Amino acid sequence: MDENAPPYRPLTATPEDQPDPARVGVVRMAPGVPFEHFSAVCGASGGFGFGSDFMQAKPGTWYCYEHREEGQQHWKAGTLPAPTVVG
Numbered sequence: 800m801d802e803n804a805p806p807y808r809p810l811t812a813t814p815e816d817q818p819d820p821a822r823v824g825v826v827r828m829a830p831g832v833p834f835e836h837f838s839a840v841c842g843a844s845g846g847f848g849f850g851s852d853f854m855q856a857k858p859g860t861w862y863c864y865e866h867r868e869e870g871q872q873h874w875k876a877g878t879l880p881a882p883t884v885v886g
């Protein structure tokens with residue numbers, strides 16, 4: 800473990816697998832912290848990403864299991880909402 804790395808701090812106190820309005824559509828990308836992505840609908844941790852392309856530094860828009868269909872519909876229609884990228 801890197802003793803000089805900043806301590807990990809979650810974005811909110813809500814457990815990752817539960818909805819949180821403060822995390823809706825949030826993608827966290829920063830050196831030294833885990834890559835985190837939250838559902839664009841409910842703010843729970845999202846495992847289904849659309850439009851991610853790390854070679855082009857595109858974080859994508861993410862959806863949880865419950866809302867993945869909505870993401871797929873946006874993807875097909877070209878109407879994906881932009882993620883809110885935080886450090």
Ligand SMILES: [Zn+2]
Pocket residue numbers: 838839840841842843862863864865866
């Ligand atoms: Zn969701």
